[in-house]
Amino acid sequence: MADPTLPALDPRSRRWVLLSAGACLLPLLLQLPAQIAVTIGASALAVAALSWRQPVHGLLRLLLSLVLIAVVLGMSGFSIGRDTGCALLAAMLAIKPSETFSLRDARSLLGFALFAPFATFLLDQGPLSLALGLTATLLALAALMLLADIESGDVRRDASPWQRMAGTGRLLALGLPVALAAFWLFPRLSSPLWGVPERAMGRPGLSDRMSPGDWIELLDDDRPALRARFFSDMPRPQQMYWRGPVMWDFDGRTWTQPRWTAGWSETAIERSPQRWDYEIELEPTDRRQLVALDLPVAAPEGSELDPDQSLKSHTPLTGISRWRMQSAVPVRYQAALPGQLRQYALQLPAGYNPRTVGLARQWRQEAGPLADGEIVDRALAWIRRDFAYTLDTPLLGRNSVDEFLFDQRAGFCEHFSSSFVVLMRAAGIPARVVTGYTGGYRNKVGGYWLVRRSDAHAWAEVWLRGRGWVRVDPTAAVAPERIYDTLQDRLPGADLAGGRSLLDFGDWMRSGWNDFVLGFDAQRQQRLLRPLGIDRIDDRTLVLLLMLAIALGLLWMFWFSRRNEREPDPVLRAWHALARRYRHLGLERYPDEPAGRWVQRVAAARPELAAQLQELSQRFSDWRYAEGEPGGRSTRALTQALRAHRPSARNGSPSSRIPGERR
Amino acid sequence: MIWTRPRDPESLPARLHRRRIYVLPTRFGMFYALLLFTMLLGALNYNNNPALLLGLMLAGAGLASLVAAQMQLSGLELVTVDAEPVAAGAPLSVRLHARAAPGRARRGLRLDDDGSFSASPGILNLERGTGEGQLLLPTQQRGWFDLPKLRLSTTRPLGLARAWAYVWPESPLLVYPAPEADGPPLPAGHGDRVQARVNPSGDDVHHLRAYRSGDARRTIAWKPSARRDTLLVREFEQPIGAEIVLDWRETAGIGYEARIARLARWIDDAEREGRRYQLRLPGHAALGPDRGTQHRHACLRALALMPHG
Numbered sequence: 001m002a003d004p005t006l007p008a009l010d011p012r013s014r015r016w017v018l019l020s021a022g023a024c025l026l027p028l029l030l031q032l033p034a035q036i037a038v039t040i041g042a043s044a045l046a047v048a049a050l051s052w053r054q055p056v057h058g059l060l061r062l063l064l065s066l067v068l069i070a071v072v073l074g075m076s077g078f079s080i081g082r083d084t085g086c087a088l089l090a091a092m093l094a095i096k097p098s099e100t101f102s103l104r105d106a107r108s109l110l111g112f113a114l115f116a117p118f119a120t121f122l123l124d125q126g127p128l129s130l131a132l133g134l135t136a137t138l139l140a141l142a143a144l145m146l147l148a149d150i151e152s153g154d155v156r157r158d159a160s161p162w163q164r165m166a167g168t169g170r171l172l173a174l175g176l177p178v179a180l181a182a183f184w185l186f187p188r189l190s191s192p193l194w195g196v197p198e199r200a201m202g203r204p205g206l207s208d209r210m211s212p213g214d215w216i217e218l219l220d221d222d223r224p225a226l227r228a229r230f231f232s233d234m235p236r237p238q239q240m241y242w243r244g245p246v247m248w249d250f251d252g253r254t255w256t257q258p259r260w261t262a263g264w265s266e267t268a269i270e271r272s273p274q275r276w277d278y279e280i281e282l283e284p285t286d287r288r289q290l291v292a293l294d295l296p297v298a299a300p301e302g303s304e305l306d307p308d309q310s311l312k313s314h315t316p317l318t319g320i321s322r323w324r325m326q327s328a329v330p331v332r333y334q335a336a337l338p339g340q341l342r343q344y345a346l347q348l349p350a351g352y353n354p355r356t357v358g359l360a361r362q363w364r365q366e367a368g369p370l371a372d373g374e375i376v377d378r379a380l381a382w383i384r385r386d387f388a389y390t391l392d393t394p395l396l397g398r399n400s401v402d403e404f405l406f407d408q409r410a411g412f413c414e415h416f417s418s419s420f421v422v423l424m425r426a427a428g429i430p431a432r433v434v435t436g437y438t439g440g441y442r443n444k445v446g447g448y449w450l451v452r453r454s455d456a457h458a459w460a461e462v463w464l465r466g467r468g469w470v471r472v473d474p475t476a477a478v479a480p481e482r483i484y485d486t487l488q489d490r491l492p493g494a495d496l497a498g499g500r501s502l503l504d505f506g507d508w509m510r511s512g513w514n515d516f517v518l519g520f521d522a523q524r525q526q527r528l529l530r531p532l533g534i535d536r537i538d539d540r541t542l543v544l545l546l547m548l549a550i551a552l553g554l555l556w557m558f559w560f561s562r563r564n565e566r567e568p569d570p571v572l573r574a575w576h577a578l579a580r581r582y583r584h585l586g587l588e589r590y591p592d593e594p595a596g597r598w599v600q601r602v603a604a605a606r607p608e609l610a611a612q613l614q615e616l617s618q619r620f621s622d623w624r625y626a627e628g629e630p631g632g633r634s635t636r637a638l639t640q641a642l643r644a645h646r647p648s649a650r651n652g653s654p655s656s657r658i659p660g661e662r663r
Numbered sequence: 664m665i666w667t668r669p670r671d672p673e674s675l676p677a678r679l680h681r682r683r684i685y686v687l688p689t690r691f692g693m694f695y696a697l698l699l700f701t702m703l704l705g706a707l708n709y710n711n712n713p714a715l716l717l718g719l720m721l722a723g724a725g726l727a728s729l730v731a732a733q734m735q736l737s738g739l740e741l742v743t744v745d746a747e748p749v750a751a752g753a754p755l756s757v758r759l760h761a762r763a764a765p766g767r768a769r770r771g772l773r774l775d776d777d778g779s780f781s782a783s784p785g786i787l788n789l790e791r792g793t794g795e796g797q798l799l800l801p802t803q804q805r806g807w808f809d810l811p812k813l814r815l816s817t818t819r820p821l822g823l824a825r826a827w828a829y830v831w832p833e834s835p836l837l838v839y840p841a842p843e844a845d846g847p848p849l850p851a852g853h854g855d856r857v858q859a860r861v862n863p864s865g866d867d868v869h870h871l872r873a874y875r876s877g878d879a880r881r882t883i884a885w886k887p888s889a890r891r892d893t894l895l896v897r898e899f900e901q902p903i904g905a906e907i908v909l910d911w912r913e914t915a916g917i918g919y920e921a922r923i924a925r926l927a928r929w930i931d932d933a934e935r936e937g938r939r940y941q942l943r944l945p946g947h948a949a950l951g952p953d954r955g956t957q958h959r960h961a962c963l964r965a966l967a968l969m970p971h972g
Contacts, residue, residue, distance in 0.1 A: 104691075107691045107694075107822065108691075108694070111691070111694055111695060111698055114698065114721065115698060115701075115702070117717060118702045118705070118706070118714050118717055118718060121706075121711060121713040121714035121717060122705065122706075122709060122711055122714055125711070125712075125713050130713055133713075133717065134717075137717065137720075137721070141721075141724060141821065144821045144822060144823075145819075145820055145821060147822055148818055148819045148820055148821055148822035149771065149819065151818055151822060152770070152771025152772070152773065152786070152817060152818065152819055153771055153773070153786045154770045154771030154786060154788060167820060168724070171724040171727045171728055171731065171820065171821070172720055172723065172724045172727075174723070174724075174727035174730070174731075175720065175722070175723020175724045175725070175726050175727040176720065176723055177723075178719075178722075178723045178726060179716070179719035179720045179722065179723035180719075182719050182722075183712075183715060183716055183719050186707075188707065188710065189707050189708065189710065318709050318710070318711065319709065319710055319711050319712065520712050553723075554726070554730075557726065557727055557730045558730060561730055561731065561734050562734070
């Protein structure tokens with residue numbers, strides 16, 4: 001059916017439509033890079049002002065669109081991806097009002113506007129975005145409702161925006177059971193259909209590279225990085241090393257991860273019997289790198305272990321993800337080091353840091369060829385004695401390790417770990433830099449550990465004969481309190497009474513939201529029925545369950561919508577139901593048939609039913625048209641009597657159980 | 664017996680059972696569905712739960728709006744249909760009275776036909792369970808006018824889907840014959856006074872008055888009209904009280920339908936001039952002499968129902 005010709009919008013309705021579209025645009029703008037957001041926001045306001053009274057001329061509109069699109073593309077570096085797409089959508093929403101003057105235009109504008117909260121959620125899932133996005137969605141739906149009212153030619157001017165919002169809310173509530181059922185039961189993709197782009201704006205988390213001195217911002221970032229829940233004993237805070245990227249390659253300035261190719265043999269690890277059983281919930285990073293307590297026993301489903309036991313997810317972590325893991329402290333970790341790896345772990349860039357190399361050689365000569373442990377101890381003792389921890393470091397020059405070890409002697413974990421590994425390698429001890437997080441903060445409300453980005457840390461692993469890789473943390477030798485989060489002043493507002501528990505509570509709420517909604521994925525879906533003793537659900541069962549749930553949800557919709565149509569009077573309801581019970585006898589009362597005539601008709605066909613029906617209809621008529629029932633019998637009794645009358649299909653007397661009936 | 668689409672006219676009151684109601688997405692509804700599909704696909708791909716939940720909520724609201732659209736119509740009952748009879752060719756303004764259980768707001772229901780007639784749509788609003796709507800249907804010929812299938816539809820609440828249902832009321836309405844546009848004046852009355860001789864070009868014009876629809880073209884005074892910029896009609900002195908006999912036999916010599924049209928015009932003229940008249944039709948008792956609305960309707964009805972010759 002073709003739509004009828006759609007009328008033009010009156011100015012007031014148009015303002016509503018523009019306002020709703022603006023509300024949808026707002027959360028998206030907050031997620032875009034500042035300069036793009038400001039450009040688009042300004043354009044949106046300008047377009048709204050220009051087209052306040054009459055449409056903008058077509059040529060001007062085209063020009064505006066082209067300019068804005070070009071500017072947005074230029075600002076986002078001409079990379080086509082999710083973020084550029086979101087920016088372009090925002091730009092389109094900013095321009096579209098210039099031609100929105102008919103009902104149809106308004107509808108398409110609102111349709112695209114509804115896409116904006118969705119795009120926002122792709123970029124960010126914080127509480128602010130969610131609240132703004134949800135409000136905007138409600139507003140947009142209310143505006144659609146207004147348009148439908150205009151189309152029907154019955155605009156109730158007295159209907160306030162709040163009433164429309166309430167109507168919208170009612171529709172959403174009606175659809176909610178179906179929506180929730182589909183949310184939990186629609187089969188999830190365990191791997192994405194198309195590539196998930198890296199977020200161009202970058203949320204600096206743990207990087208896959210490390211240049212000493214560049215973590216200053218990260219160490220100042222108090223946003224959560226991960227939350228961990230233990231199902232077994234907990235390691236002591238000093239043992240909480242969340243191991244992340246392992247760096248082998250050094251070019252004099254930056255440490256980077258190796259690109260592992262297939263064909264590395266299994267790493268032999270002897271573990272202590274103590275197991276840490278826990279689940280971590282990682283905030284999105286858009287990278288594949290995972291962290292685990294030193295060392296994971298096995299790679300959880302959906303991830304893989306590199307030869308250096310660094311965990312990587314199969315897909316980028318674009319949303320909250322949860323990983324159930326077991327870790328154990330290694331006793332012997334790769335006690336037999338393949339020659340190739342040994343060479344790799346001894347490489348140093350040629351011509352850098354001559355003083356450090358000289359010092360290391362001197363130590364090696366003094367200690368002898370087999371005394372690797374002594375050299376490690378000597379280095380740690382030196383650091384403990386002569387070095388200080390500070391975040392206030394100058395930029396380092398070409399020979400960064402020399403400058404740090406011999407001139408500055410003050411820095412933070414990056415400097416310590418990097419210099420320590422270079423020193424060890426120069427002394428002939430295989431060594432590598434490990435980055436990750438240390439410590440954590442116990443949230444007493446939720447009973448989990450919270451690790452923030454500021455807990456990022458870098459340490460070293462050295463290979464010692466007979467023991468394999470051993471963790472050495474040179475920074476801990478200088479400033480253990482800086483690492484294990486024993487300082488309480490990390491939290492803003494902690495000095496206020498109760499401020500701390502309030503913050504704990506806030507983070508716990510957020511963690512619950514993560515638990516309930518954000519972290520739900522294919523794996524958790526399969527474990528949905530675990531409480532009922534079903535270990536895994538396969539897709540076919542899921543689809544069946546989904547169908548069932550949707551059917552139930554639709555029934556609920558109909559029932560709920562019909563409910564207010566039910567005859568409110570119980571006596572009338574019982575009377576109508578009684579008349580319907582005669583349907584299978586072919587004697588249903590016609591809607592317009594008076595009770596008396598109907599009784600006569602029934603009596604003619606089924607005389608054995610007549611007496612009782614006669615009496616009931618008489619009582620009903622008295623109740624309905626006279627002053628209540630004679631004898632003062634209650635409405636309730638009549639209702640019960642009406643309900644109890646059941647005409648049987650056989651030629652017998654009607655069965656009738658009338659409780660409390662005395663004649 | 665419940666059918667989706669009435670095949671025959673139905674007697675009123677007709678109740679719109681929910682199985683008689685069609686619901687199909689509008690073009691905007693299709694667009695909305697496509698939008699949601701894109702959203703859900705993207706959300707599933709990025710495994711982004713808030714986005715997925717948003718898409719599903721919008722889908723749920725869309726479904727609920729389909730139900731709500733259908734609910735607007737289901738259970739509605741058309742009680743009566745009536746219309747003031749009009750002359751053939753003029754649009755017939757059909758009034759529908761509807762009622763429903765007062766549980767739901769049913770407003771802004773669009774009322775039109777199924778497209779076979781070019782009806783101008785009307786709006787049906789129900790207040791506290793009753794309401795009426797009007798639509799204009801074009802008419803062509805005199806006689807019983809069988810209503811076409813009528814359609815009640817709505818795109819509320821969100822404009823995503825149109826719910827519609829057909830009703831085909833079995834209440835024939837009467838269309839009077841179209842009066843002749845131009846023709847001889849009323850026949851001479853007979854009574855106590857003789858009608859003044861009509862001479863359109865003469866000067867015995869009683870007075871000029873503004874044109875009223877239905878006036879014969881030849882009575883229009885063109886020159887004075889041109890001077891005044893409005894149509895004026897010569898009105899001749901008509902003796903009041905002279906009874907006229909409008910006899911079918913006196914109109915012989917022109918076509919069958921033309922005779923009916925001429926008599927219809929004479930009836931209107933006589934009414935306008937406030938004279939008593941009698942209508943004599945073959946196979947019919949003489950109507951009148953009388954005057955007034957009732958008499959006029961009786962005469963026009965008799966004319967309208969003349970067998971089609």
